[in-house]
Amino acid sequence: MSQTVGNKCFEKCVTKPGSSLSGSESSCISRCVDRYMEATGIVSRALFSSQR
Template sequence: MAPNQHDLERIRQQIVLANIQELIQKMTRRCFDVCIAMPGLELRSTEHDCLANCMDRFMDSVQVVSCQYFRRRRRHQQIRLARSSASIASPPATASIPKSTSIPKSPATSASEHAPSASNEEKVK
């Protein structure tokens, strides 16, 4: 792996770690606020059960949101890919003129009016 790839992978891992730490902090803060009314030296069984349930529901919620996010992201990427493939597969109408056919020029028409526009050239590529 090239050094640049190694650096990118390390950065990705650090981002994942930071996201996990943030998730744990949010879950801890939220569940503590909901389940612990009066902090003491030990957790009561009701607080323990509440915390376990709260953390499970929090993680379930994160999983549902993440799955939905990635599903939508994948769908949007597929739509973009289909659109770009369609534009490449169907060239503009001006590209279908046979090369042997010449367009007659009148004295009032400049050569630039018959030249394909930049956007048409890009679509053909």
């Protein structure tokens, strides 16, 4: 799962791949991964609470 998230965020945030990430690319990837993890948590909590 983390590899898929990383790939999707990399594709979204890095327009011109090079030998290193710029600060804005790094920030974009970090925010992207944080949002994905937050959304996964929300969906998981919703599924578990609806099963009770």
